[in-house]
Structures are given as structure tokens and as C-alpha cells.
Amino acid sequence: MKLLQTFFLSIILSSSFIAQEIELKPQFPSQQEKTTEISLVILGNVQDAGFPHIACQKDCCTALFENPDKSRKVVSLGILDPLNDKKYLFEATPDITSQLKLFKNYASENSKEVPDGIFLTHAHIGHYTGLMYFGKEAMNASNIPVYAMPKMKVFLESNGPWSQLMVNKNILIHELNHKKELVLSKDLKVIPFLVPHRDEYSETVGYKILGPNKKALFIPDIDKWEKWDTDIIKEIADVDYAFLDATFYDGAEINNRDISEIPHPFIIESMKRFSGLSSEEKNKIYFIHFNHTNPALDPESSQTKIILQKGFHIARINETFQL
Ligand SMILES: [Zn+2]
Numbered sequence: 001m002k003l004l005q006t007f008f009l010s011i012i013l014s015s016s017f018i019a020q021e022i023e024l025k026p027q028f029p030s031q032q033e034k035t036t037e038i039s040l041v042i043l044g045n046v047q048d049a050g051f052p053h054i055a056c057q058k059d060c061c062t063a064l065f066e067n068p069d070k071s072r073k074v075v076s077l078g079i080l081d082p083l084n085d086k087k088y089l090f091e092a093t094p095d096i097t098s099q100l101k102l103f104k105n106y107a108s109e110n111s112k113e114v115p116d117g118i119f120l121t122h123a124h125i126g127h128y129t130g131l132m133y134f135g136k137e138a139m140n141a142s143n144i145p146v147y148a149m150p151k152m153k154v155f156l157e158s159n160g161p162w163s164q165l166m167v168n169k170n171i172l173i174h175e176l177n178h179k180k181e182l183v184l185s186k187d188l189k190v191i192p193f194l195v196p197h198r199d200e201y202s203e204t205v206g207y208k209i210l211g212p213n214k215k216a217l218f219i220p221d222i223d224k225w226e227k228w229d230t231d232i233i234k235e236i237a238d239v240d241y242a243f244l245d246a247t248f249y250d251g252a253e254i255n256n257r258d259i260s261e262i263p264h265p266f267i268i269e270s271m272k273r274f275s276g277l278s279s280e281e282k283n284k285i286y287f288i289h290f291n292h293t294n295p296a297l298d299p300e301s302s303q304t305k306i307i308l309q310k311g312f313h314i315a316r317i318n319e320t321f322q323l
């Protein structure tokens with residue numbers, strides 16, 4: 001009898017210990033799992049300037065200067081192709097150092113930290129300046145393939161310090177073309193396409209990423225949907241996941257200035273545009289590229305709840321999607 005009591009007691013104790021252990025598991029970074037499928041990993045969801053934002057004295061950032069939140073990284077996607085032991089990065093952000101470390105956790109044990117290719121969207125600071133870490137002062141990398149559109153390629157080739165990365169063969173630029181499919185393997189293809197944006201130094205592109213089973217659309221920066229000569233609703237219909245520019249939520253963030261003056265599609269404008277879609281179509285949409293002022297960055301905010309209630313999603317670091 002005594003033996004039986006001890007037995008049951010030990011079961012109760014061990015099961016409560018397991019429950020406690022599960023509860024204590026941090027959300028980040030323990031969600032990382034090795035995958036055997038071609039998949040897409042969110043490596044960051046914040047606008048170019050990152051989080052906390054330089055010189056910000058508003059509530060959005062003050063606490064974060066004291067207690068940094070390592071889940072707040074600049075927008076980047078990782079694509080894993082375990083079938084061919086390759087991995088690709090979309091965007092080279094100022095947070096690239098920690099993003100490559102995070103990304104490596106999803107790949108095989110012997111996988112190297114450096115990606116097999118980097119796809120750039122445009123020449124704004126959050127989307128390409130991470131390339132600097134491949135140069136002599138940092139990694140002194142060797143011939144990392146970088147995929148860029150023609151103007152972006154010329155910009156990098158003809159302006160220091162980026163040109164030095166080519167002279168020293170740290171990176172090797174491959175030219176992309178509007179709507180021209182690039183075949184990375186028989187199971188993985190990438191199609192860049194031009195979008196309207198503030199193009200001082202380069203074009204701006206979005207990407208369609210085609211896996212063996214599913215397709216993703218990635219448009220981190222774009223002017224208002226109506227300024228694009230392509231119907232975003234048709235583009236969403238053609239894919240399984242759509243990661244879309246969500247820089248600002250509404251006018252409150254910009255001191256109630258007229259939101260029509262700001263080129264990005266505000267989340268409230270996008271939700272209105274997509275309001276007539278079926279729940280299946282809405283379910284494909286993941287907002288990404290949040291300015292530091294955007295309340296949707298906070299998973300507990302009322303704006304986050306509204307977005308989710310309406311059937312859309314918010315892309316958060318470490319989320320993975322099979323392609
Ligand atoms: Zn941006």
C-alpha cells in the first residue's frame with residue numbers, strides 16, 4: 001500500500017513538474033524547430049529604423065531602451081530549403097547579425113551561418129545596409145550571392161562603402177528583372193516585381209516566393225494600393241500567404257495628420273480594401289513592416305485585437321510557414 005502511495009505521489013509530482021516546465025518555457029526563442037520541409041521563417045517585422053527607435057521619447061520606445069525586447073527586429077524573411085541544404089535571406093537589415101544566428105537554428109546542424117543568397121527589395125536603410133557586415137571590418141565574407149534589380153545593382157557597384165564589397169569579392173551581385181522568374185531549385189522559385197515607392201537610389205520590388213506546394217507574396221514597402229498598376233486582391237488570390245506593408249495603423253500615430261498625405265497604405269485602409277474578401281482570402285494576409293509607433297507591434301493592444309478579429313494576421317518573429 002505504502003509502495004502504491006509513493007507511486008501515485010511520484011506521478012502527481014512529476015506531472016505537475018512537467019506542467020510547470022511547459023508554462024515556464026519562454027515564447028522566444030524556444031519555438032525554433034528544425035524543419036525538413038521548404039519553409040519561410042519570419043526573422044523580423046519592424047520598419048527600417050528598428051526598435052527602440054532612435055531618439056524616440058514616446059511610450060512606444062522608452063521602456064524598451066531600459067529592457068530591450070529581442071523579438072523586435074527589422075523586417076526580414078528566411079527561406080529554408082532542407083531538400084537541397086540551402087537557405088536564403090530576404091533583406092539585409094541592420095539586425096542581420098542576430099537574424100542569421102536565429103535563422104541557423106532552423107537549419108541542419110552542419111549548415112553554415114551565411115545564407116546561400118540574399119534578395120534585396122530596395123535601397124532604404126532597413127533593407128540593405130546589413131550588407132556592411134560582410135565586409136573587411138566584420139566578416140570578410142567570400143562571394144555571397146546577392147540578388148538585386150538593375151538600378152539597385154548599379155547603386156551598390158558605384159557607391160562606397162558598398163562597392164568595396166564587390167572589389168573585395170565579399171558579395172557577388174546577380175541581376176534580377178521585373179517579373180522574371182529565378183529558379184533556385186526545382187522546388188523553389190522567386191519572382192521579383194516592381195512596386196511604387198520612394199525610389200531615390202533604386203527601384204523597389206516585392207517578391208513572389210514559390211515552393212513545391214505553396215506560394216508567398218512579400219511586399220514590405222509600397223505606396224497606397226491604388227497607386228500600383230496591379231490589383232493587390234488578384235495577387236492575394238494567386239498565393240497562399242501575403243506579407244504586406246503595415247507601416248502605420250491609423251492617423252493617431254502621425255498626430256492625426258491626413259493619412260492620405262502619407263504614401264504607405266495604413267492598416268485601417270488595407271483592412272477596408274480587403275473587407276469584402278472571403279475569410280479564406282483574409283486568412284492569407286499577414287501584416288509586416290511596423291513603424292515603432294504602430295500599436296499592432298504590441299500583441300496585447302486593442303488594435304492587434306481588431307486586426308485579428310477581422311480575420312487578418314500580424315507577422316511575428318519565429319513564425320514559420322510551409323511552402
Ligand atoms: Zn522599409
Ligand SMILES: [Zn+2]
Nearest residue numbers: 056060061292
Ligand atoms: Zn517609439
Ligand SMILES: [Zn+2]
Nearest residue numbers: 122124197221
Ligand atoms: Zn522603403
